[in-house]
Amino acid sequence: MAYDDNNIFARILRGEIPCKKVYEDDHALAFHDVKPQARTHVLVIPKGAYVSMEDFSQRASDAEIAGLIRAVGKVARELGLAESGYRILANHGPDSRQEVPHLHIHIFGGQDLGRLISPAG
């Protein structure tokens, strides 16, 4: 799938659309999800143009991959989730129902998140 320069997160990265920013560095931007699905729900995105994990894991440089993963850990710590715990999730493609075609790692926390189970079938 080709990267769409006009997806909403690309527009946030260009500053065309506001976001509730929680963190930014050379490789990553983190902001609150507009429709939170947990008491804390933050998205961490790479600054590079990658559609999803499938794309990022093939094309991103080691520095970009390290940068994104370090940012996820740092954001979770800064949100005060390191002790209580958190869940990360990245959707790729139709079966996951990915909505925004720019890689984003969800961080959920601030409450008991329950078990991650969904019956097959």
Ligand code: AMP
């Ligand atoms: P996904 O289903 O993994 O593609 O998740 C997309 C997420 O982006 C959803 O949780 C949306 O609520 C969130 N979202 C969509 N638009 C915005 C926005 N402008 N600012 C923050 N979060 C957004």
